[in-house]
Amino acid sequence: MTTTSTVHDHVRSLPADELPAYVYDLAALRTHAATVRDALPERVELYYAAKANPEPEILAALGPYVDGYEVSSGGELAHVAKAVPGRPLAFGGPGKTPDEVTAALEQGVDRFHVESAYELRMLAELARRSGRRIAMLPRVNLPLSDDSLAGSSLAMGGRPTPFGMDPAQAAEVVRTLADGTYPHLELRGIHAHLASGLEAPELLAAAAAVVAWATGLGVPLAEINVGGGMHVDYTAPERRFDWAAYGSGLARLAEAHPELTLRIEPGRALTAYCGWYATEVLDVKRSHGEEFAVVRGGTHHLRTPATKGHDQPCSVLPVEAWPHPWTRPAAEGEHVTLAGQLCTPKDTLARRVPVAGLRAGDRVLFSLAGAYAWNISHHGFLMHPRPGFHFLDAGPGGTARRDTGPGQGV
């Protein structure tokens, strides 16, 4: 899934005052999701971690390829339940409040991922009051002896973190659940999202370690959720996580444990590739020997490069027309740093990009902007206008387009 011509054409067709805009290619998203689903063995369930991108159009487009959705707050729960009604939901995330848990019980979520012993007691009491039996999975923060998480960009397990429970405590919780202390809680299995940004071999090693630990507890378990965390390589936007290798590895794990349902809950590696942040160059200048282009918008819309400390991959759509009577600024050198409109040096989208001759008025398309992008950004800072949102789709008569308009996104 590269920058599709559909996306190029659409961005070229937009008037300048409709930039910046998020442009999503839903057909490309479906193709990618189908590839992921096909690579996984039938017995492995695929949940989408909605936190990566909860736009209703994205959630709906993924619908045919996923078994359910993972939500991590009461807000996500209400939003996803409305966007994709009737689909299975797993409710995880640290610091659930009693009100959120009550809302989730009323909503009838399919799985609770329990993050602590305190949360277990809260859930047990609220489940008792609801009169229902709740399917749940304690989340374990498992250390991996072979340092499998070393390559992770965002480790949530195997070290001190607020996520899940220490193995000893999780084992204790499992025993308590197995001995009937909490009759309103049904122990389904174990949840362990340990890290993000891992390649297939490391993720498989982590999954195998979680399964070995869980099955070694001596308590019958029906399912194990090994989380998400598939790597997205922002330095090589054409590269993809090796879903085929991951799927084969999971198939071997599943065959070794016919009693278990394995579940994964990726976010980033499902949706990153279907979104672009499109904008235009406002100004080009030289500062202390380096060239900068200031683009309309910035990291208050696309925070991903600031949070991950990377250069967001991008391409330029040259625009020949220049509507102003004043001289058009243009880059003189080979490399230009692309910055946004915020009054902070942290508002940098990509450094020293090889875009010789870049001019004000040229358009820039930042790719891999379909996950942890708009919805993790600090939109209010400096009160610039919000971007538009465009969901491109292939309808019966060709490419259909829907604009939700600025500010309608999240």
Ligand SMILES: Cc1ncc(COP(=O)(O)O)c(C=O)c1O
């Ligand atoms: C519990 C849990 N599951 C799944 C995910 C999705 O991770 P990723 O987007 O890296 O696949 C996250 C991300 O933070 C998470 O916290």
